Amino acid sequence: MTSADMTQAESLPDNLDQLLSSNGIRLGAAQRRRLAWLAQRLGGTTIHQSGSVPAPDSHVVIVVEPPSGPAAEMLYRSLRANSAVVIPFGENPAFDFLKSKLTDFGTIGPSLDGPHEMWWGGLNWRAIVPDGGSRTSTPLRVVSCYPRACGHDQARRLRDKLAEFEIASDIAPIETVDGEHIRASERTAFMLRMWHEHREPLLFIEADATLSEPPRLPSCLDCDIALHRWNRWEMSARTLFLGRSPAAEALLQTWHHIASAYPQVWEGYLLDQAWSLTSSQVPLDTVWLPRSYHAPAEDLGTPRHTAVVHNLPVDSSDLGPDAEFGMAMRTARRASRSGGRDSMIVVKSETMASDVITVIMRDIATSDAREVAASIEAVTEAFAADCGGFGRLELSLCSWQDDVRTAKSAARSANNRIIEIAPWQTLPTDLFRTVGQSRNAGSVVVMAGHRG
Template sequence: MTQAAGLQVNLEQLLSSNGIRLNASQRRRLKWLVERLGGATIHQGGSAPARNSGVIIVLEPPSGPAAEILYRSLRTDCALVIPFGENPAFDFLKSKLTDFGSIGPSIDGPHEMWWGGINWRAIAPDDGARTDAPLRVVSCYPRAYGDDHARPLRETLAEFGIAHDIASIDTADGDCMRASEKTAFIQRMWRAHREPLLFVEADATLNEPPLLPSNLDCDVALHKWNRWEMSARTLFLGRSAAAEALLHNWHHIATAYPPVWEGYLLDQAWSLTSSQTPLDTVWLARSYHAPAEDAGTPRHTSIIHNLPTDNADLGPDAEFGIAMRTARRASRSGGRDSMIVLKSQATATDAITVIMRDIATSDAREVAASIEAVTGAFAADCGGFGRLELSLCPWQDDIRAAKSAARTANNQIIEIAPWQALPADLFRTVGQSREAGSVVVMAGQRG
C-alpha cells in the first residue's frame, strides 16, 4: 500500500469510528491539511493534544477554561478542525484562533466544516517561493481616472511574471464604480480566461507575488476586516462551479440593489452560495489586505491597499450587518440565514423552512444528529416540496426573523428541537396540509 493510500485509509477509519460525516470537498481539505501538517487526532475534552498532532479535530465545544488550555497547548504549525462548525457553541473557541477557512454543507455532509490555527505561517508559501499553479490577476477602474491609474500595478505584475488583465471601464457614476459594474467585469474575465482569477483593486501595491490563494486550491479566498466585514478588494476565484455560482449570485444581487455597499452584497452572495453548495472558502490573512499604514512596519505585507486611515470605505454604514457579525466572526451562517438549502427532484416550486430551536441547550452531537435526520428525511421523501431551507436559531429573535423571512417567501414552516424524534414521513405529512406561511411545531418533551 502506498503512503497516500495508507493516509486515506487512516482518515476514513478515524472519521467512520467517530461518526463524522464530511462531504467530498471537506474530505479533500482535511486530507490536504494532513499531508502538510501531519496526522489527524480527535481532541479529548479536558486534555492537551499530543505534541505530534498536526491536525486536531474537535467534536464538542470546550468550556471557557478548557478552550484556554487547548489554545495554550497548540503548536504554531498545526490546524484545528471543527466538523460541526455551524453550531454557535464553538464560537468562543474560534474567537481565540485565526480563521483559515470554512466549507459549506451538502446532502452528503450536512455540516459546515471550520478550520483554523495560530497563524498562517505553517501553511503559507515560504519566503521567495514560486509556484506552477496557474493564476491571472485582474483589475478594473473607472475610465475617468485615466490610463496612469493602474500603471504601478501593471509594472509590478510584469516584474513578477504574473499574467494579468487590467482595464478601465465605463461607469454610470463617473469616478465611482458600482458593485454591479465590478462584478460584470469579473464575469467577463471569467469567460475570457481559463486560469483562476485574483481580483485586486487597481490602486493596490504588491510587495511580493500573491501565491497563497492559488496554493490553497479553494473555491474562493477573501479577507474579513475585523473578522466579520467581507471585503472585495482582494478576491480569489478558483475554476470551480461553486466559485462561478458565487460570482453569479454576487452580480445578480448587486444588479438588484445598486446603491448598496459591495462588501455587504458579497456577504449575502457568500451566505446564499455556501448554503446551496459546499463552498470551499479561505479567509485570507491581513497581509493580503493590508492598509497603507502597515507598510514599513514589522507586519508582513503581500498586498497593500490604498485605504484611508479610518478605513471608512470598507463599510460606509457603521451599522451594516450587526445581526450577522457574530456569525461571520465565527465563519458560519447566522440564525437568520439558511444554514443549508437542498433541492429535491420534485417539479414543484414550493419550499419548506425547518427552524431548529434550543440549540444553545443541546450538545453538539445532538444538534448534528438532528441536522442529519432532517436532511436525510427530506432526501428520502420530500413530500412534494421543491426545496428545503434549514436554519439554526439559538435565540427567540432569530426564530422570529427566520419565520418572517419564510412567510415572506410563502414557505411552509416546521419548528423542531434537536432532541425530538422525527417521523420518516415528516415532509409528506406536512405537505398534505400545505398552506403557505403555516407553522407546524413538533411536540414532545426532552427525554
C-alpha cells in the first residue's frame, strides 16, 4: 500500500462519519464496517441526489430516497462496472424497484444502534473481487457429508479437486433415516459438529458437486454467512459459507432447531426462516453468492469463472419441490429484506420477563422513506428508554391491510400485546409503560392520529 493509500484509509472513518451524520443516516457497527470495506475497495462515497447522476469519482453511491422509475433507470445507466449502491433503509419496499435492476451483493440486519436493514449491490461481482478472487490469509475449510448408503464415490470428484487445490476439508458419510436422502436436521447436525471441531470458517459444498477453480470469494468477504439464492428468492444450502462469528453460529443453531422440529419440510424454506429470525435479532452480515458458486452441470450459461458446479438439472427441480412453495415471501426475498409477515427487528430488554410487545407499522407503501425510518428509530429508542416491563419488542412493517391482518394473527397466537401505528404519528415517550399497564394478551392498541 502506498503512503497516499494509507492516508486515504486513515481518513476514511472520519469522512464517512461526517457524511452519514450530516445526512441523518444511522448505521450499526457491522453496517458501518461494511460501508468502509466498500469505500476502501472502490473509492469515493457520495449521497445520491434525486434527478442527478453520481460524479465520475463516486464509486459507492448511498441512496436514501426511493427513486421513481425514470430516476432509477437514470441511476442504473450512470453506474460504472466498479460501482456499488448502498441503501441504508433497505427494509422499505419502496426501494424494491431499484434493487431489481441491480445485482444483490448482500444485506446486514438491524440492531438497536442501527435499526434498519442495509442493502448493498451493483452491476457485477468483478468490481468487488477481481478475477480469481483475492488472495487472503484467512484459512477456510470445506466440509461436506453424504448418506452412508451412497458409498464413498459420492464425494470422489469433490475430494479430488480439493486435494488438487490444496484446500483443507472434512468430508464424511453420515447415517440417514431416509436411506440415500439427507434431511435438513441431519445436515445441520453435521455442520454443528464441524463448527465445534474446527476453528476455521466453514464452506459447506454438496458432496456430489465439483470445483472448477478454488472457491476463494467467501473468505475474502469478511461476512457471517454467504449463500446463493436461486431466482433471487429461493435460498439454497448446496453452497453455504459460515464465518467464525456469534451471528453465524446463531443462524446455524436456529436452522438446526427449526429443521429438527419440522423434519418433513423442504430445507430451503427452513433455511429461509432461520435467516429471517436470526437477521431480525442480530446484525447478520449476509452475502448473496453469484451464480458461479451454484452452477448446474448442464447450464449453458455457466460463467467462465465458475467455482462450484452442482449436479443439478437445468430446471432446478432439485431445489424447491413445489413451484408454489414460499409464495408469500418471494417479493421480499427478491429484494433481500424481511416481508410484512416477518418481524423486521426484535429487541430484547434487560427486564427478566416473558411478556412480548408487537408493534405493527402500517401504510409503509404510502409513506415517505425518511418518515418510515424515523418512526422505526422512534419505536426502538422508546423501548430502549422504557420497555414498560416487556421482555421483547417485535416490530413488523406492513404495506397492506392483508399484511396487517397476518401480523396481528401471528402476534395473537403468541399471546403478545399489540400496538398498531402509522409512520407519521408522534409516539409518547412512555408508550410501552402505558400499554404495559393493561396486560390483556392479544388485544390491540391502535394509536390515534391523522396525517398532517
